[in-house]
Amino acid sequence: MTEKDYGSMVISNGVTVRELQKKMLEIFRYFQQLCQDNGLRYWAAGGTLIGAVRHHGFIPWDDDIDVFMPRRDYERLYELWPAIGDNENYALLRTDERVNIHNTDMQLADRNTTFINRHSVDEDIVHGVSIDIMPFDGCPDGLIGRAWQIYHAVMFGIFNVQRLPDHQGKLLRLATSAVLNSVKNPEKRYQIWKKHEKAMSRYDFDKAGEAKELVTSFRALFWPHPRRSFDLIEADFEDLKITIPAGYDGYLRRIYGDYLSFPPEEERTAKHDIVFMDLNHGYQQYRGIHYCVRKQEK
Numbered sequence: 001m002t003e004k005d006y007g008s009m010v011i012s013n014g015v016t017v018r019e020l021q022k023k024m025l026e027i028f029r030y031f032q033q034l035c036q037d038n039g040l041r042y043w044a045a046g047g048t049l050i051g052a053v054r055h056h057g058f059i060p061w062d063d064d065i066d067v068f069m070p071r072r073d074y075e076r077l078y079e080l081w082p083a084i085g086d087n088e089n090y091a092l093l094r095t096d097e098r099v100n101i102h103n104t105d106m107q108l109a110d111r112n113t114t115f116i117n118r119h120s121v122d123e124d125i126v127h128g129v130s131i132d133i134m135p136f137d138g139c140p141d142g143l144i145g146r147a148w149q150i151y152h153a154v155m156f157g158i159f160n161v162q163r164l165p166d167h168q169g170k171l172l173r174l175a176t177s178a179v180l181n182s183v184k185n186p187e188k189r190y191q192i193w194k195k196h197e198k199a200m201s202r203y204d205f206d207k208a209g210e211a212k213e214l215v216t217s218f219r220a221l222f223w224p225h226p227r228r229s230f231d232l233i234e235a236d237f238e239d240l241k242i243t244i245p246a247g248y249d250g251y252l253r254r255i256y257g258d259y260l261s262f263p264p265e266e267e268r269t270a271k272h273d274i275v276f277m278d279l280n281h282g283y284q285q286y287r288g289i290h291y292c293v294r295k296q297e298k
Helices: 003-008 017-037 046-054 071-084 143-161 170-182 186-200 248-256 293-297
Strands: 010-012 066-070 090-093 106-110 114-117 130-138 210-212 232-237 240-245 274-278
Touching (some): 003 017, 046 232, 046 240, 066 071, 071 090, 071 130
Parallel strands (some): 066 130
Antiparallel strands (some): 090 106, 106 130, 130 210
């Protein structure tokens, strides 16, 4: 299969990779303008960053957009959203005491589309196409402080996301299951993750010598990066100019190795486990059909 063929792959319900990418690009464009208008910093993360560097756009088979924000900007966006956001067409989703989206980050979702992930199929939330927005935190200097930060991040992740981790090994999955089973009360789980979130995120990104991602994967908890790596520069992404870290090469090589080379053919696939998708109609009409089915039956 040549590179140009990947966009034709059908992900769900007749929707192709490229069709989904175009919809996500609309959301990304809106998010970027929101950041520019309100003095908020972000940079491309994960496969989106690799795509910007290697392809000047999406990785041809990628089915998501990931961005990082310094913790202060991340929290500021959440605080400002009710006043500055286009609440009619978009929703800024984040787990709180009332609802769980089963992700440790925030999501900016298009209300006029449908994108139902299996992990949240029973939740009565905005099931629209979205981009992932993740915080980046400062690190403490000492080894003991770093160990405590990792502990707090692990506990936050378990009790915030409240689902078993995928693709991170059986041992971590078993350990997560055991911890979750020890506390089943939703209110208590909320209190636990809020406490650990506050503790892990108290180090100022702008003042720290090193920084790290605390909500993406277990192994990322052990990889601090020089703070100066995340000074921002511009890069092309499709028809946009986006911001990426100035030290992207060192960061990507540490996380992904030879990121400029393509992965094996069998790994060039969309990653989401999607129950149902519709890019032209809002998720609400599918309640009781493709999501919240059990609640509807009750």
